[in-house]
């Protein structure tokens with residue numbers, strides 16, 4: 001999902017509740033972490049480099065300690081044959097499916113669990129009942145519409161029949177967004193079973209009941225555009241680490257699904273164009289000869305080609321056809337299936353050879369004329385660019401098509417197909433935000449094919465595993481689109497405000513309990529991976545390890561531990577401190593250069609050292625008392641006989657004894673020891689403090705007296721004995737003028753003022769504003785009267801010009 005549209009707005013009045021929630025979560029997460037913290041009341045410092053093994057699940061034959069799938073790794077298989085009709089009169093989905101479920105687990109299953117995720121759109125869904133609200137003040141018309149629709153629209157799934165292979169009814173129980181089917185005989189390991197389900201439901205109007213699926217109604221031409229997802233009863237995942245995934249759908253935690261093959265027959269009005277997960281099996285039945293020719297030409301086209309032109313789509317809008325057509329699609333090795341249908345669709349396509357692939361991929365976009373001129377210009381280009389860049393960092397895109405659809409859903413991903421919202425204004429102009437919003441959301445949603453559609457993490461539990469990784473690769477992809485592409489997330493400096501705030505929970509928090517969803521599950525993990533790549537591991541090591549993770553878990557089901565372990569296993573670097581800090585805590589980076597002390601080597605020669613010390617003493621500033629006492633008469637002036645040897649003796653004068661002692665010392669020294677006395681280096685002790693808690697590498701720019709500079713990169717392990725303050729001795733050949741921590745802002749350091757030594761005066765600008773006096777009620781009334789009078793008697797000249 002893309003989180004641009006639904007960014008949470010912070011409402012002050014919800015704060016007590018949220019604070020309480022925050023408190024509970026903090027307690028939970030710290031107690032979980034405390035299990036691994038060995039109490040040390042004396043040293044009072046947490047061990048930020050303690051190994052994560054104690055927090056991660058014990059490796060086993062399914063998942064190894066290296067983070068790879070184990071020797072006995074298994075996952076279930078769910079194959080679907082689905083017949084579905086989209087009723088354009090009632091906006092209704094009527095379906096019938098046959099699921100072949102294969103139990104590859106070592107366990108015997110006496111029942112199956114299904115997800116009925118459209119039940120989230122019933123009046124009594126947990127999502128609706130547990131939704132906490134803020135006060136009602138000014139409410140937008142659309143918000144009011146949505147508020148009422150929650151009480152009146154029932155989009156839940158009506159189950160008509162559940163049968164076994166022979167057609168006998170099977171007992172089933174619907175529990176909110178899930179359904180249990182009791183099997184007549186337990187399903188043993190290695191066995192398959194077949195279940196058939198008939199169902200229907202009303203599609204939600206995206207205007208009044210927005211979701212990850214829905215229809216859009218176009219008043220002007222009286223047409224519908226459907227984006228249909230989580231529309232059929234889907235097998236709940238059964239895994240080695242969680243058993244059945246029992247978390248109900250509350251709206252945020254997305255989907256945890258099984259891989260399988262789909263044969264889907266979609267019946268729609270015969271003037272509709274359908275886009276779907278998978279390859280179209282019957283083009284000769286649903287496309288015109290001209291469309292088929294164009295589609296064939298598009299396979300080798302150098303740029304996107306229209307299969308349905310804007311003019312044809314416009315013409316189609318006026319159609320009143322009552323016939324039906326069935327579009328047949330086959331999708332293999334997918335975890336889900338989604339489709340879109342409308343008579344308003346323009347369709348463009350371009351075949352593209354992704355490096356490392358045997359067959360070309362067909363990149364396609366479907367959009368109404370309302371999406372023009374933006375969509376034909378950018379959508380298919382953005383798909384192809386995404387496939388190229390994501391494949392480079394993971395694995396070659398394995399599916400035959402990649403589709404981007406414009407409709408009412410702001411940004412949502414499914415296998416091979418995604419729904420993206422941005423459109424230009426009615427006059428065809430668009431803002432910079434809309435342009436880049438469109439390119440970015442397409443990159444993001446097409447990118448989700450890799451995470452979680454192929455690297456099949458548990459979205460309902462860990463949002464960061466798909467959103468964070470996709471947002472990270474989205475950043476890399478955007479930066480390869482054009483120079484200085486305005487990416488919203490990825491650069492460390494962009495996460496600073498979030499990282500220093502209190503209203504947050506660790507990344508390792510269940511999807512439904514996350515505070516500041518976009519920052520927590522998208523921005524922070526994406527930034528963390530970028531920091532890991534640029535600052536901690538370097539591009540070569542990171543890219544190797546990340547690719548290894550992607551390939552190990554391609555078409556499999558990784559957990560966070562598998563990711564953490566693989567990244568260490570393949571890079572050869574202990575990163576437990578990094579996962580612990582960035583993923584398990586809310587610490588932030590705030591390193592400070594507190595002080596820099598210079599040390600000079602004494603020569604031992606009294607003619608050098610004592611003379612210098614004397615000079616230093618003599619140059620010491622006089623105290624105020626000394627200055628004021630100078631004029632006071634002294635007793636020794638009055639009685640000179642009180643003076644003796646010590647009144648003349650200066651213990652910093654060089655004596656014969658000093659000279660002899662030095663000569664004797666030199667005689668004792670070996671040649672190489674004598675050489676050390678002549679060392680020309682400068683010794684500096686740099687005192688560093690860690691104020692934010694997060695242990696991070698120390699990146700220092702050293703500027704010398706001659707204005708030359710040098711970078712010093714110290715690994716985070718500098719903090720392993722003391723994670724609050726350390727002193728680092730450095731040797732330089734030239735005298736140092738100044739120091740700057742993190743000059744390229746690569747560590748998300750939240751406070752820049754303490755990064756420099758010596759400190760500099762911070763600069764910012766302020767503005768002058770002229771105060772505006774608002775009209776009083778009498779003045780407003782007079783103005784209204786004047787305007788009304790002018791309207792009633794328009795001036796003669798004005799009439800002429802009109």
Ligand SMILES: [Zn+2]
Nearest residue numbers: 001002467470
């Ligand atoms: Zn997403």
